[in-house]
Amino acid sequence: MSAAPLIIFDLDGVIQFDDDVPAAAVAAVEAVRASGATVRFLTNNGIDSRRSRTAPLTAAGLDVDPADLYTTSYLAARWIEAHALAPILPLFGGAADEEFAGIPRTDGDDARAVVVGDWFPHYDYATLRTAHAALARGATLVAMHRKRWWPTRGTRVIDIGFWVAGLEYCAGCEAVVVGKPDPFAYHTVVADVGTPTRVVMVADEEEPDLSGARAAGLEAVQFAWDGSRPNDADYARLVDALALR
């Protein structure tokens, strides 16, 4: 249990930019740790597991244990386990699957939860029909997050809010969201750390990251808000600001 400050870093747009993890970002995380703070990472994506999302960071020289990184796949699995809502019907695939290893699943409408992640490469109509039928029978719709789009390489890419909003509309239900901005995301990180003296979320986007952090009772620090690539001085100012708060 920690009595140190807890700094929670968003990944995309703060630590990583497309495939690049700047050396200054690595140095900033190390400096924050050296100040005595506990560091965790919280990222909204429906693709990765903690293991797969850690790989590009460690390749760039960042010392990060997968257990210190919270993906929405992991948060969804935690939520399902906490609410004992199995079997699940998974609307995701790829590495995210690793986080659900111990959770029973079904391909039928007996699912007690329909879990939505990055389903674009895995979509099939028969499963969509079954998901809709399961929701009509009272299954809970669980969304890893519900972003409309995400920014990459100067463009906007459609995100999994497409599936979430579509299923809500067609099934007449409302999704449980486990990623940012839902308090569940932030509170799970904080509870795992213990009793930090203060908690700060650092992110580039006001919505959903920072608005959600404030609503969950955290301090919020915006970084690289305009989408431009931060330079070494920007990271140095961030480290100073976190130390002063």
Ligand SMILES: [Mg+2]
């Ligand atoms: Mg971001």
